[in-house]
Amino acid sequence: xxxxxxxxxxNDLAGHEMSTRPxxxxxxxxxxxxxxxxxxxxxxxxxxxxxxxxxAGIRYGRLTGLVRPDxxxxxxxMRIMTGLLVPDGGHVTLAGFDVVRDNDAIHIASGxxxxxxxxxxxxxVMENLRLYAQLRGLDADQHGDLFASLLDFTRLGPFTMRxxxxxxxGMKQKLGLAxxxxxxxxxxxxxxxxxxxxxxxxxxxxxxxxxxxxxxxxVVWLTAYLDEAERCECVLLLNEGRLxxxxxxxxxxxxxxxxxxxxxxxxxxxRTLLSRALDLASVGDGVIQGDAVRVVLRQDVLxxxxxxxxxxxxxxxxxxxxxxxxxxxxxLGGGPGGTSALAERMxxxxxxxxxxxxxxxxxxxxxxxxxxxxxxxxxxKGEIFGLLGPNGAGKSxxxxxxxxxxxxxxxxxxxxxxxxxxxxxxAKGRLGYMAQKFSLYGLLSVRQNxxxxxxxxxxxxxxxxSRVNEMIETFDLQQYLGTSPDSLPLGFKQRLALAxxxxxxxxxxxxxxxxxGVDPITRREFWTHINGLARKGVTVMVTTHFMDxxxxxxxxxxxxxxxxxxxxxxxxxxxxxxSDRHPDPTMxxxxxxxxxxxxxxxxxxMDAKGAA
Amino acid sequence: xxxxxxDFSATRLRAQIVKEILSLLRDPRSRLLVFAPPLMQLLIFxxxxxxxVRNADMAVYNHDAGQWSHELVARVGxxxxxxxxxxxxxxxxxxxxxxxxxxxxxxxxxxxFSRNIIAGRTAKVQVIVDGRRSNAGQITVGYxxxxxxxxxxAARRALLHESAVGVRHWFNPNLVYRWFVVPALAGILVFFxxxxxxxxSIARERELGTFxxxxxxxxxxxxxxxxxxxPALAVGVVLGLxxxxxxxxxxxxxxxxxxxxxLPSLLLFILSVVGxxxxxxxxxxxxxQAILGASAIGVPAVLMSGFATPVENMPVVLxxxxxxxxxxxxxxxxxxTFLKAMPASDIIANTWPLGVxxxxxxxxxxxxxxxxxx
Numbered sequence: 001x002x003x004x005x006x007x008x009x010x011n012d013l014a015g016h017e018m019s020t021r022p023x024x025x026x027x028x029x030x031x032x033x034x035x036x037x038x039x040x041x042x043x044x045x046x047x048x049x050x051x052x053x054x055x056a057g058i059r060y061g062r063l064t065g066l067v068r069p070d071x072x073x074x075x076x077x078m079r080i081m082t083g084l085l086v087p088d089g090g091h092v093t094l095a096g097f098d099v100v101r102d103n104d105a106i107h108i109a110s111g112x113x114x115x116x117x118x119x120x121x122x123x124x125v126m127e128n129l130r131l132y133a134q135l136r137g138l139d140a141d142q143h144g145d146l147f148a149s150l151l152d153f154t155r156l157g158p159f160t161m162r163x164x165x166x167x168x169x170g171m172k173q174k175l176g177l178a179x180x181x182x183x184x185x186x187x188x189x190x191x192x193x194x195x196x197x198x199x200x201x202x203x204x205x206x207x208x209x210x211x212x213x214x215x216x217x218x219v220v221w222l223t224a225y226l227d228e229a230e231r232c233e234c235v236l237l238l239n240e241g242r243l244x245x246x247x248x249x250x251x252x253x254x255x256x257x258x259x260x261x262x263x264x265x266x267x268x269x270x271r272t273l274l275s276r277a278l279d280l281a282s283v284g285d286g287v288i289q290g291d292a293v294r295v296v297l298r299q300d301v302l303x304x305x306x307x308x309x310x311x312x313x314x315x316x317x318x319x320x321x322x323x324x325x326x327x328x329x330x331x332l333g334g335g336p337g338g339t340s341a342l343a344e345r346m347x348x349x350x351x352x353x354x355x356x357x358x359x360x361x362x363x364x365x366x367x368x369x370x371x372x373x374x375x376x377x378x379x380x381k382g383e384i385f386g387l388l389g390p391n392g393a394g395k396s397x398x399x400x401x402x403x404x405x406x407x408x409x410x411x412x413x414x415x416x417x418x419x420x421x422x423x424x425x426x427a428k429g430r431l432g433y434m435a436q437k438f439s440l441y442g443l444l445s446v447r448q449n450x451x452x453x454x455x456x457x458x459x460x461x462x463x464x465x466s467r468v469n470e471m472i473e474t475f476d477l478q479q480y481l482g483t484s485p486d487s488l489p490l491g492f493k494q495r496l497a498l499a500x501x502x503x504x505x506x507x508x509x510x511x512x513x514x515x516x517g518v519d520p521i522t523r524r525e526f527w528t529h530i531n532g533l534a535r536k537g538v539t540v541m542v543t544t545h546f547m548d549x550x551x552x553x554x555x556x557x558x559x560x561x562x563x564x565x566x567x568x569x570x571x572x573x574x575x576x577x578x579s580d581r582h583p584d585p586t587m588x589x590x591x592x593x594x595x596x597x598x599x600x601x602x603x604x605x606m607d608a609k610g611a612a
Numbered sequence: 613x614x615x616x617x618x619d620f621s622a623t624r625l626r627a628q629i630v631k632e633i634l635s636l637l638r639d640p641r642s643r644l645l646v647f648a649p650p651l652m653q654l655l656i657f658x659x660x661x662x663x664x665v666r667n668a669d670m671a672v673y674n675h676d677a678g679q680w681s682h683e684l685v686a687r688v689g690x691x692x693x694x695x696x697x698x699x700x701x702x703x704x705x706x707x708x709x710x711x712x713x714x715x716x717x718x719x720x721x722x723x724x725f726s727r728n729i730i731a732g733r734t735a736k737v738q739v740i741v742d743g744r745r746s747n748a749g750q751i752t753v754g755y756x757x758x759x760x761x762x763x764x765x766a767a768r769r770a771l772l773h774e775s776a777v778g779v780r781h782w783f784n785p786n787l788v789y790r791w792f793v794v795p796a797l798a799g800i801l802v803f804f805x806x807x808x809x810x811x812x813s814i815a816r817e818r819e820l821g822t823f824x825x826x827x828x829x830x831x832x833x834x835x836x837x838x839x840x841x842x843p844a845l846a847v848g849v850v851l852g853l854x855x856x857x858x859x860x861x862x863x864x865x866x867x868x869x870x871x872x873x874x875l876p877s878l879l880l881f882i883l884s885v886v887g888x889x890x891x892x893x894x895x896x897x898x899x900x901q902a903i904l905g906a907s908a909i910g911v912p913a914v915l916m917s918g919f920a921t922p923v924e925n926m927p928v929v930l931x932x933x934x935x936x937x938x939x940x941x942x943x944x945x946x947x948x949t950f951l952k953a954m955p956a957s958d959i960i961a962n963t964w965p966l967g968v969x970x971x972x973x974x975x976x977x978x979x980x981x982x983x984x985x986x
Contacts, residue, residue: 403828425830433828439821443635443642455627456829500825510828 035060035187035218036081041090043076050076052241053090058234060186061216063209065232065249067223067328068239075115077238078191078222082112095186111185113176115192121165125156125175128164132179150178153208169391170201177208187218194228195516198390199547199588200595206231226520227548227588230324237328244331249324256296256322256330261306263293266315271531273313278338278528280305285329286338287524288531289551290571296326298334325520325548335524341474342502343532349381349507349539353417356381356508356539357402361411364397371397373562374411379555381507382537384530386550389559390595396512398559399543403433403510415508429457432506436513438497440485446496447472447481450503457504471499491522498529509533511542515549527552547587558594565598624831628839636809636843646809646847647854650801654855657801658794658863665751671698671709671718678726684737684763688719693755710742717741717752729767794863795950796919798855799881799942803914806848806882807906810889813840814981815902833982837974841886848882859950869949873959877945880966884938887973894980913937918944941965 036058043051054077058064066077079085080092083099083106092099095109119128129147133139138146151157154174159167164175173193180188190209194202209219213233221232229235230249237245237252245252266273274293278286282301287294293315295306303317310317329335357379364372372394379385389395400406402413404420404427413420418427440449450471454464472478475495480488485496494514501509511530515523523546530540530552542553550556551570558566558573566573570587577585577593585593637643672685689697698715700706709715720738728735739756741749817823826836856874860867892909896902914920916930917939923931934940941962948954948962 405824405827425832428828429830431828433825435821435824437821439825441631441635441822442820443638444631445638448631448634448638452627452631455630456624456826456831458621458623458830460623 033059035095036220037091037093038077038081039091039093041077041080041087041092043080043085043087045076049241051080051087054238054241054243055090056236056243056246058187058218058220058236060218061213062233063213063219063221063231065221065223065229065235067226067229067235067237075191075222078112078189078220081220082106082110082189108183109185110187110189111180111183112189113173113180113191113193115195119164119172119175119179122163124161124163125151125167126160128175129178129182132182136183138182146182150181153181153211154178155204168198168201170197170204173197173201173205174208177205181212185217187220188212189220189222191222192224193221194223194225198393198545199591200390203592224519225546226325226328227323229328235324237331239332249327252327252331253322253324256327258319259297259299259330260320260322260326261295261297261303261317262289262320263295263306263310263315263317264291266293266310266313267291269313271535273309273315275338275340275528275531275535277306277309278335280309282306284334285326285524286335287527287548287551290569290574294320296322296330299330329520329524332521335521336528338528340529340532342498342529343536345470345474346505346533346536346538349537351381351416351507351537354381355379355414356383357385357413357415357541359398359402359411359413362398362401362408362413363410364394364401364406365409370394370562372401372408375559375564376411377557377564377567379539379541381539382534383554384534384540384542384552386553386556387541387543387559388550388556388591393559394562395543395559399510399512399541402541403431404428429504430506430508432501432504432509434497434501434509434511434514436516438485438493440493440497440500442484442486444484445482446477446485446488449485449496449500450477453500453503459504467503471503475499490518491525494518494522494526498526502533507537508539508541511540513543513545516545523549547591550587550591558591560595560598561602563598566594620832620835621830624829625835625839628826628831628835629842632813632839632843633846636847646805647851650805650851651854651858653801654794654797654858655862657797658790665693665716665748665755667695668693668717668748668752669696669698669715670694670752671700671706671715672721673700673703673706673718674721675723676721676725676727678730680726680729680735680763680767681721683766684721684725684760685719687759687763688756691755691759693752706740710740713742713744715742716745716749717756719756729764730771732771735764790863791865791951792947794859794865795856795946796943798852798859799939799946800914800917800919802848802852802855802882803885803939803942804910805851806844806885807889807892807910808903809847810840810844810886811892811896811902811906812899813844814890814893815896815899818896819898833978836981837890837978840890841883841974844886844889845879845882848886849879852878852882856946865950867950868953869959870953870956871949873954873956874945874949877942877959877963877966880963880970881938881942881945884966884970884973887970887977888938890977891973891980894977894984913939916940935965936969938966938969 034057038054038056038058041051041054042049076085080087081094081099083103086100094106097105097109099106120131123131126147129150133143133146151160154177156171156174156178159171164172167175177190177193193205197205209221213219221228223229229237230253233248235245235247235249235252236243263273263277270288270291270293274286274288277283277293277295282297282303282305283295284298285296297303297306307317355378358377360376362372362375363370375398387395387399397406401408401420402415404424407421415427416430418430420427441452444452447468450468451464454467459467472481475498477492477496477499480492485493488496515526518526527549534540542549544550553570555567555569556573557564568576573590573594574585574587577590579585579593582589582593636646670688672688674681674685685697688694698709700709700718706718706720710718718740720740722736722738725735725737737760739753741753743749814823817826859865888909889906892905893902896905916923916926916934917937918934919939923934923940926934944962945954945959948958
C-alpha cells in the first residue's frame, strides 16, 4: 500500500520542471528515493480532527517544508513521523521502517528537533553534547572527532563552556541541531526551528540544512512562515488537517502569474489606498511594503478596478513576481476586507503635541551588562513605529522602558507628554499594551476578561457597559462570551486581546511581537485594524520578528548590541543596503546587512583600541 | 508613596477583586481543590496522626501465684488500650507470640513478685517489647508503668492504710490526644492553604504574562496587593471556620471559649499568612519557584510553631524566630479557645503579634512588587 502512495508522489514530482537541484542519483527506483511515506493518515483529538486522510511523500537529499500557518496539524504529523504518536488510521513508513511496528528503528534512523529542544540549561554546550551522545548509546570519549565536526558545523566552537541557558535563541537552536545530528540520522525532522531566531542566525540554519541535504539527508522543516516555505525545494501545505498542496513552491506561485501588482507613489495615502483596494471585489489580498502597496488579484478578473483606484490617488501600477504567501492566501480564498470596524468607531485622536512618544538617552544597565545604551528617538502622532533587532539586542528592554514596565537607569521616556517616571499613572492611562502571548485570563470568561480590562482602566457604569458591548459587536465575539479565552480560535483570541488593549481608547498602542504564531490571514486582519487605527491618529509602537511586518511601519528603529544602529523608513533602509549581491534587497537582507556592518564596526573599534 | 495612595481607585480595585475571586472560584474544579483537600486532610490526619496506642494485644507469663500478680494481670487485662491478653505457660510460647507479631509486648512476672510487695520490698516485672514497633512499644511501656504504679500505690494503701492520691488533668481530664491535635491541625491546614493560594497568585500571572498587562495599566501596586489579599482572606477565613466547625461538631471537641474572640484572631492570622504568601509570590518568577518557596517557609514554620515540640523547649534564638511565625500565636489561641475558655486578655496577647506580622509582610510584598519594576 505504501508503494502506491510513494509512487504517486514521485510521479507528481516528476511531472514538473524542477528548477531546483536534480536528484543526485536519478538511477534509484522511486521507492529508494522516498524517505518518508505518509499513507492515508488520520488523527483525532477529541472533537478536533488534526489530520484527515493525509497522504504524501518526503524524499532524500531534499529540503521539504511542512507548512501549516497555525496550530496543531503539522506538529501532530511530525510526532507521528517520529513514532511519538500513534495515528488513528493509515501508515507512516520512515526510511523503510513502519513508525508503529518498528518504533525502535525509527529513533535510530531519524533525528528530531522539537520546538523547544530539550537542552539542559544548567549544563554547558559540551556537557549537553556529551549527554545526548550517551543517550544515543555513543561512547562520549571516543567521539571527539564527531563533536569537533558538529561544533565546527554549527559554529559553536568558541562557546563550548557556556551554559546552554545563557545562549541566545539562535545558538540554542544550533546546539539543538547538533544534538539531533548526533546519531547521523537519515531523516532529520525540525519542528519550527526558526521560532525566536533572528534573521542572522536563521541564515546560518539555512546554510547548515543546505549542507545536510547536499549529503543526501532528507530534511523536514516545519514552519508557519511562508517566506521560509518558499525557500524549500518541496512543500507540503496543510490546512485544516488536509493536504492543500504538495510540490515545489514555484509551482504554486506560478499559478499567480500576472496577478500580483505593486502600487507605488501613493506616499502618505498608502494605508487608505490599501484599505480601499482590499474592499474591491477584484482584489483578494494586499499588504503594505514600505512606501508601496502590494495587491493580489482574484482569479480570472481584470486589472481595471485596481488601475482606476491607483489612478485616482496618482499611484502607478506595476506587475511583480508573485510570492508563496500570495499563493497561499489565494488558495484559502483570499484575505479579509480592508475596512476595520474597530477604527471606524474610533474618534480621531487629538493630542496637544505632535510627538506621541519620545525617549532621551534611554539607558538600562543590569550590573555590568548594558541592555539599552543611550537610545533617543521621537515618534510622531499617528505613526507606526517598529523596533527591530536580533535576540538580546535590547529591543525588549527598550520597549519595556517605553511603556513603564522597567525603569531606566539613565534618561527618560515620555508618553503623550507625561513623564513615565513622575506621572506614572497619567502616562499609563494613555497607553494600550498587547503582549506577545495575548495575556488573557484563561480562568475568566471572554466577557469577564473584557469587563476586567474596562474596570482596571477605571471605566465604570454606563461607560463600561457601552464600551464592552461595542467591542463585542466590533469584533464579533457574541458567540464566545461564556467560554474561556484559552479555547478560542487563534484569530478570536487576538481580537479579544486587541479589544482589551483598546477598551480605554488609548492614543498610543504598544504591541510586543503581536503576530508571532499567528496565521497569515489573521495577521492580515490584525494589520487592517492597526492601519485603520493609525489613520485615526493612534500611534503604534511595535516590536516584531517578521520582516514582512516591518514593511507596515512608517519608520523602523534597528537595535544591535544595546544601541540604535539605524532609524529610517523601511524603503530607505532597503535602499541603503543595496549591493551587487542584493540589487533589490528585502527587509531581511537590509537587516542582516545592518547587523553585519555594525558587527564589523564593533570589531574595528576593538582592534583600534587593542592597537593603541 | 503619597501619590500611590492618592491614586487609589475604587473602580479599578473592584475590577481586580472580581477578577481574583473568579480566577479562584469560577472553575468548579479549582473550587473543589480549594476546599476539599484541607477538609479531607483534617479527617485523615486526625485519625492517623495519633500518639495513642489502641487495640494492642499483650501476653502474660505469670510465675507468681500471689494476690498482687493477679491484681496486676487483671488491671492490664481491663485496660482500655488492650484488646486481647494471652496467658502463656512457657518462655518459648512467649517468644513465638512476639516473633510472629501477635503481641506488641509481654509481661514476665517473677515468682517472688507478691512476696516482695508484702515484704515492702521493690517488686519487679520484666516487660518484653517488640523493638520493631519501637514507637507504639514505648507508648505501651508508658501505659504499663502507669498500671504498675497504680498497683504499687494500691499495695501501699492496703499495707499502710494510706489515703488514695489521685491525679486529675485539667482541661483534658482523660488526656484525649485528639482534643489537642485536631484544633492545631485545623490551624496548620488553613495556614498551608492560604499560603499556597497567595504564593501562586502573582507567580501565575507572571507566567501567563497578565502581570505585565496589569503593570502597564494605571492601577497601583497597592491596589494589586489589596485586590490579591481580599479573596484569599475570605477563602482562608471560610476554610478556617469550616475546620473549626468540623472540630467541634464532627470530632466533638469541647469548645469552651468565645467564638467572637476567636474570629478576629483567625482573621489576623489569615491576613498575616496571606502577606507572607504574597511576599513569596512577588519574588517568584514562576509558579514552580513559588511552590518551592512556600514549602521552604511552610514546613519549618509548622515544625517550629509549637505543634511538634513546645516552643519553650527550643534554643532561645529559635524561640525568637518562632515569634515571627503566625502559626505559633494562632495555635495558642485556637487550642486555648477550644479547651480552656481562654480569657480575652490572653487572646489579645497572642493576637497583636499576628497584626504586626500581617502589616510587615504585606508592606514588604507591596515593596517587592514595586521594586520588580526598577
